[in-house]
Amino acid sequence: MAKAKTAAKKQKGAWKKIKGKWQLLAMFAFPLLWYLIFCYVPMYGIQLAFRNYNPRLGYLGSPLVGFRWFKQFFSSYYWKDIIWNTFSISLYSIVIGFPVPIILAIIINELPGRKFKKVLQNITYIPHFISMVVLCGMLYLFLSPRYGIVNVALSAMGLEPVGFLESSKYFKGVYVASGIWQESGWSSIIYIAALAGIDPSLYEAAKIDGAGRFKRILHVSLPGIVPTVVTLLILRVGQIMSIGFEKAYLLQNDLNLKSSEIISTLVYKQGILQGNIGYATAVGLMNSCLNLLLIVLANKFCKKFFETSLW
């Protein structure tokens, strides 16, 4: 009797489990559908990079052209410039911009007075919430050769006004500097958290050993956040060839195009404005593959040398 009861209970439990699983799967159905349509169908669409796309013939009907689009890219006059621009803008952003949030976090961590700390934090976060269009609009306003405050200040000092956005010479500098202005505060959050996680007794011990403030930063704070720094740096290096479309697109004009054309803006112009679907897909595909390779390598590197990894 008792046995039968438990068996029945068990069966009921199993039924419940199946029903429960069914519900979980039903919930996931919508996101899954979205993933399939907007992430995986486009991956299927990658074949356009190897076809001469014709809307009447569809994906599979369009003739295969092998590596024609890739060859076309590498025989264009601009391919070196574009790859270099994409790479160098990122590289400069890392070399100049990466240490800034770390320094900022250390300053915030060392500051006396909670209130002042909070104020500094909250002010440095603000630019992160400004839209890219507004940021670029501000750059145009401030850097305008005739009316911009920067040039007004320059001419007040007796210097020639500079057309920062009207020459390819300054484009990358403007791009990187404004990026540092916009994102350093926000990026510092994670380091501030890492600093807060350092055991206070380490500081006490260093103090007893006679270490001054600066020494304590050097020998306690910095080593304490090294894992975070290394992980984020490698992650960043893994993304070196994937820089955003919006800023370069918004800041570019005919005069600075030589240093402002990057892979994503080229893909946009070729594919969407000019309708060279196959060519643009091919250039985009090269970039995606390179990004995947870089991030996988970065993760391997992380795993091997620092025993942390992204997955």
Add this chain to the structure above:
Amino acid sequence: MRKKKSRGDWWFDLGLVVISLLIIIVIAYPLYFVVIASFSQPEAVLGGKLRFLPIGFNVESYKMVLSEKKVWTGYRNTILYTVLGTCINLVLTTLAAYPLSRKDMPFRGPLTFVASFTMLFGGGMIPVYMVVRGLGLTDSIWAMVIPNALATYNMLVMKNYFQSSIPEELQEAAAIDGCDHFRTLLRVVLPLSAPIVAVIVLFYAVGHWNAFFNAVIYLRNQDLFPLQIVLRDILLQNSLEAVGGDLTGMYEKVMRGETMKYALIIVASAPVIAMYPFVQKYFVKGVMVGAIKG
């Protein structure tokens, strides 16, 4: 507790404070300048006389912003996209995060991979564009809310929160009390996840408010343009309805058109900046939760 500071410490602190003040000036002055320029006479702004206070305080620039019809349509559209888009985001993100957070989810590993892999590799701009166009979403509201209906990063943040902050026993107890998964999610999990829901909503909402890329790619119809496109047209391409037309007072209009840009920046960023002081702790929390690997 507080010990007397040594002289060295005192100088160190002073140095820090000075550097901090410099940082504050560098970050805040450009923003402050936009504010004072928007209230000033154009001649003063364009002549480079503006320093710390508005010169010839007036609100003409704001009047000009409000007289621009496309600013209004842009604002309306952006509010619509933000509200609708964020709702869709929240529903889809939760529907993905909850099942993936459950240990009894069938095919949990493979499905998590299906989601996470998209963060590493994708078809790229053109194949996605082809899909959106193929579905007939271009030049419609849906182009602004469906292609980015789900951000995998946010979804994983939510999933991690469900796993780490909601006791499993609680969900089991709900199941024993006869709750199915939908009820458990709605009555137990979500009410306990208010902080993460707030974070996710804010991330998505700011994203929609500032969204530019999708509009550039998918929209041609001017009536659908969100605020950011209108901003681009006015700030970067100087296309103003008020300037142009009759030539009387042309010079003043052109001049005013410049300070009007500052006012427009304020008008367009105001909602995000205004809510910022109240919600910034949630944003910060979001970054922290995201940083925990799960």
